Amino acid sequence: MNKTVTSKNRFFTGIVDPLVEAREDFEGLLHAFRTAENIEAEPSGAFYPRRGDDVLADLQTDLGVTGPFMLAKFELTNEISYQIVFFNKGFAVWGKNGWIKKDGQILKINTAYAAQDFFRADGARNFKFTPSASVLYAACEKYPLAKITRVSETEWSFAEIQLKQGPWMSENTNKSAFISASGNSGTVTLKSTFKEPSVSLAMTPYTLAERESVSAVLWTLDGAVKASLASPGWREINMQSAVDALLVNCPDLTAEGDGFGQLIRAKNNPNNWAGKTLKLTVTVDETLYDPDSGSEQITQRQITVSGAFTSTSSAVPIFTADMAGREIFLKYIDENTRAWSMSEEKSVGVGEILKSGENYYKSLSSGSKTGFTKPIHTEGVVSDGQLMFQYLHSGYGVARILSVQSPTSATALVESYLPDGIVTNRWRLGLLDGITYPSAVGFWKGRMALLYNSAEGPKLLLSQPEDYENFSDYNYGLITSESAINLTINADLSRQSWMLAKDELLIGTQGGVVRVYTPTSAALSAGNISYEQITSEGAADTEPVLLGGYILYLTLDRKNLVLAVYDDNTAAFQTMRISKLNAKDLAAQVADMVWLGYPFNALFMRMKNGGLYRFALDVAEQTRGLFKDTQILPCGDISQGFDAAGEKKEFFSVNGRYLLRRQKNGIYEETPRPWHVYAWPMTREFDADGTNVISFGPLIENAPQRIFVNGEDKGPVTAWTDGGRADLTALGVPQDAELEVRLDMRAKAVCVPFYGPELQTFDAGQITSVSFEVFRTEDFAFGEDETRMQTFRQYARDFGPEEKLSGEARVNWDGAAYRRGLNAKDKILTNAPEVRVESVPDKFFCIAGIKILNFGGEGI
Numbered sequence: 001m002n003k004t005v006t007s008k009n010r011f012f013t014g015i016v017d018p019l020v021e022a023r024e025d026f027e028g029l030l031h032a033f034r035t036a037e038n039i040e041a042e043p044s045g046a047f048y049p050r051r052g053d054d055v056l057a058d059l060q061t062d063l064g065v066t067g068p069f070m071l072a073k074f075e076l077t078n079e080i081s082y083q084i085v086f087f088n089k090g091f092a093v094w095g096k097n098g099w100i101k102k103d104g105q106i107l108k109i110n111t112a113y114a115a116q117d118f119f120r121a122d123g124a125r126n127f128k129f130t131p132s133a134s135v136l137y138a139a140c141e142k143y144p145l146a147k148i149t150r151v152s153e154t155e156w157s158f159a160e161i162q163l164k165q166g167p168w169m170s171e172n173t174n175k176s177a178f179i180s181a182s183g184n185s186g187t188v189t190l191k192s193t194f195k196e197p198s199v200s201l202a203m204t205p206y207t208l209a210e211r212e213s214v215s216a217v218l219w220t221l222d223g224a225v226k227a228s229l230a231s232p233g234w235r236e237i238n239m240q241s242a243v244d245a246l247l248v249n250c251p252d253l254t255a256e257g258d259g260f261g262q263l264i265r266a267k268n269n270p271n272n273w274a275g276k277t278l279k280l281t282v283t284v285d286e287t288l289y290d291p292d293s294g295s296e297q298i299t300q301r302q303i304t305v306s307g308a309f310t311s312t313s314s315a316v317p318i319f320t321a322d323m324a325g326r327e328i329f330l331k332y333i334d335e336n337t338r339a340w341s342m343s344e345e346k347s348v349g350v351g352e353i354l355k356s357g358e359n360y361y362k363s364l365s366s367g368s369k370t371g372f373t374k375p376i377h378t379e380g381v382v383s384d385g386q387l388m389f390q391y392l393h394s395g396y397g398v399a400r401i402l403s404v405q406s407p408t409s410a411t412a413l414v415e416s417y418l419p420d421g422i423v424t425n426r427w428r429l430g431l432l433d434g435i436t437y438p439s440a441v442g443f444w445k446g447r448m449a450l451l452y453n454s455a456e457g458p459k460l461l462l463s464q465p466e467d468y469e470n471f472s473d474y475n476y477g478l479i480t481s482e483s484a485i486n487l488t489i490n491a492d493l494s495r496q497s498w499m500l501a502k503d504e505l506l507i508g509t510q511g512g513v514v515r516v517y518t519p520t521s522a523a524l525s526a527g528n529i530s531y532e533q534i535t536s537e538g539a540a541d542t543e544p545v546l547l548g549g550y551i552l553y554l555t556l557d558r559k560n561l562v563l564a565v566y567d568d569n570t571a572a573f574q575t576m577r578i579s580k581l582n583a584k585d586l587a588a589q590v591a592d593m594v595w596l597g598y599p600f601n602a603l604f605m606r607m608k609n610g611g612l613y614r615f616a617l618d619v620a621e622q623t624r625g626l627f628k629d630t631q632i633l634p635c636g637d638i639s640q641g642f643d644a645a646g647e648k649k650e651f652f653s654v655n656g657r658y659l660l661r662r663q664k665n666g667i668y669e670e671t672p673r674p675w676h677v678y679a680w681p682m683t684r685e686f687d688a689d690g691t692n693v694i695s696f697g698p699l700i701e702n703a704p705q706r707i708f709v710n711g712e713d714k715g716p717v718t719a720w721t722d723g724g725r726a727d728l729t730a731l732g733v734p735q736d737a738e739l740e741v742r743l744d745m746r747a748k749a750v751c752v753p754f755y756g757p758e759l760q761t762f763d764a765g766q767i768t769s770v771s772f773e774v775f776r777t778e779d780f781a782f783g784e785d786e787t788r789m790q791t792f793r794q795y796a797r798d799f800g801p802e803e804k805l806s807g808e809a810r811v812n813w814d815g816a817a818y819r820r821g822l823n824a825k826d827k828i829l830t831n832a833p834e835v836r837v838e839s840v841p842d843k844f845f846c847i848a849g850i851k852i853l854n855f856g857g858e859g860i
């Protein structure tokens with residue numbers, strides 16, 4: 001049975017775990033601390049000293065570069081994980097045993113990334129990283145998509161990714177903008193080739209007499225009927241009415257003009273019109289009375305107009321300098337190629353091209369008929385049973401533009417065979433414009449997923465399954481379930497911020513969170529994908545956290561955390577702001593955040609101003625709260641990873657030039673480093689009987705104190721004091737130094753007492769005991785961790801009830817160094833006020849005090 005020692009008091013410093021504070025019975029714990037520095041508290045209320053951050057490396061010295069630095073976690077498995085440390089134009093890798101080295105030197109890999117682009121003005125990252133097997137993909141709107149590949153422990157590489165066969169912009173809509181290619185493979189010249197045949201037709205309008213009528217209107221193209229009207233009921237014959245009748249039947253054509261004349265253009269399928277004669281024939285019937293026969297007689301006459309389609313305009317400007325490096329998709333326009341038919345009794349010549357399905361094949365042999373096996377192959381040569389057919393293309397070709405010579409000419413490298421003699425206005429330009437690149441990369445349902453804020457609106461781009469760099473939306477001329485997907489998100493939602501893959505794909509946008517899903521149980525495909533907006537709270541460009549079925553993300557103003565969850569009762573997503581109580585702290589704006597699971601189970605938030613907060617969250621208990629971490633300011637970047645055993649999470653951060661690591665309940669490797677020395681005075685006041693301490697606490701305002709090192713006066717303690725504690729590091733105290741702290745108690749002193757009012761002023765004669773605690777820790781520990789404690793001693797001068805302190809009290813440090821022994825359950829907090837605890841079975845709650853001295857199962 002654990003014993004309980006309860007001490008009710010009114011201390012105004014300290015901390016209580018927010019998950020405890022959120023309890024319904026917290027009113028019974030009103031005397032618990034609410035704020036403190038460098039303390040970790042468990043959801044159950046247990047109270048621990050905040051572990052020190054181990055300084056893993058001096059980045060500036062080790063890498064020979066200056067900051068800023070950016071971190072990226074890279075986890076192949078729990079046991080194999082790394083921190084990628086980016087610096088200007090390069091990166092190095094920190095592994096479980098330190099820097100990854102090759103031939104005894106730290107391995108440094110070159111990149112294109114300038115350090116000035118790591119972070120934005122608001123402190124947020126410009127980069128997002130996603131691992132897949134042994135590759136870490138990197139996305140940033142300022143740089144091409146890239147990948148870091150771990151070939152082996154000492155072999156790493158960096159390469160930009162050149163996506164294949166897409167993704168594509170929408171098809172060209174200027175039907176006059178035709179492109180021709182000088183060849184079908186290798187390096188070719190692309191030219192803007194005008195192919196908009198036109199013809200001008202004119203006639204003098206004719207008003208029909210009373211006995212005249214139009215019995216037929218006929219349009220022909222080289223004798224073939226294109227449109228006809230019978231008895232249209234016209235009372236006037238004019239060119240505009242006649243052309244209107246033609247356009248109804250010929251969607252390829254457009255026209256402009258009036259009743260006297262019309263300019264007719266072939267906007268589509270120009271090959272079907274160029275050089276051909278278009279003829280209009282209007283048949284007019286005149287009804288006359290024949291007195292000889294006593295009956296009406298009909299006579300006919302024809303009005304004809306004709307002209308040949310010709311191309312007279314110059315080429316359309318198509319190419320611009322920024323097209324260099326982009327792919328171009330050229331769709332073959334063809335209505336004349338002979339289709340392959342099974343066992344067709346029709347001769348086929350060598351070199352003749354036949355179409356089978358969507359594919360085009362060249363015959364390598366001749367014969368009087370085709371065979372029984374339909375060609376379906378997509379490479380090489382295969383027989384149909386009679387003839388040998390070589391696969392050429394599937395009705396399109398792809399080239400990458402190398403350079404632009406003029407608005408009507410460019411040089412390109414063919415990536416997939418271009419149809420012979422191709423001239424087409426059905427072309428598409430690569431979506432990635434070489435100026436703005438994908439903002440995020442991830443993986444969903446076996447496909448690479450990219451977020452791209454394009455000129456056409458926000459895009460979700462999905463690769464072909466298991467072929468992550470292939471974004472072709474055609475599979476040999478067909479759109480299939482294997483085709484890449486190009487989904488435009490509602491432009492009203494504005495820019496996309498992040499994506500989070502689970503069964504569904506969640507996308508954060510400036511207008512809210514979007515859910516992308518497959519409407520049916522069939523496989524994901526271009527025809528089986530949809531999206532809907534599930535929250536109206538805009539999302540900042542900071543990666544969210546998935547906690548079970550909950551989504552935790554940062555609002556657009558970076559000042560609030562939003563928790564979104566699907567509600568079965570309403571069949572909709574519900575959201576709540578969970579950081580309202582922390583509005584003051586988060587007003588500085590969150591720059592970045594990472595979630596650390598066991599044993600931290602907390603959200604670490606890096607602030608725009610370099611501050612660091614730790615947000616405790618228990619979704620099941622609907623409780624949360626914020627801790628302020630003051631030891632590693634300013635914080636340059638944050639990350640997380642697994643410990644050496646792959647069991648516990650570790651917190652990594654960059655503080656200026658140093659790479660830091662925090663382990664919870666971990667043991668750090670001992671490395672000799674310089675010393676830090678701290679000292680502060682403590683006071684005790686006994687009751688009249690000299691048996692009970694009635695006041696105890698650190699002096700926060702006291703009489704003059706001076707520090708002596710090896711007898712040399714280093715000046716008043718106040719010169720080295722920060723927050724009531726003297727950090728004597730700047731004194732350069734050697735490890736074997738004799739340290740003396742002198743306190744002149746002839747003046748009044750103000751201290752924080754253990755009992756009584758919040759502040760109390762003592763005369764020198766009231767002080768019955770004065771002590772100094774002087775200890776040293778290793779440099780850059782950023783929080784005194786007992787495993788790094790080199791010396792810890794308390795020097796006290798106690799006086800009996802009748803003895804009063806006056807004059808000068810001295811405490812001497814003899815320079816001896818030793819590690820304070822710790823018991824298994826001991827928790828030592830050496831840099832915060834003492835704490836008194838209430839100890840009940842399996843639960844600990846911080847009640848009040850100044851310093852944890854021996855925090856174990858028996859309580860104090």
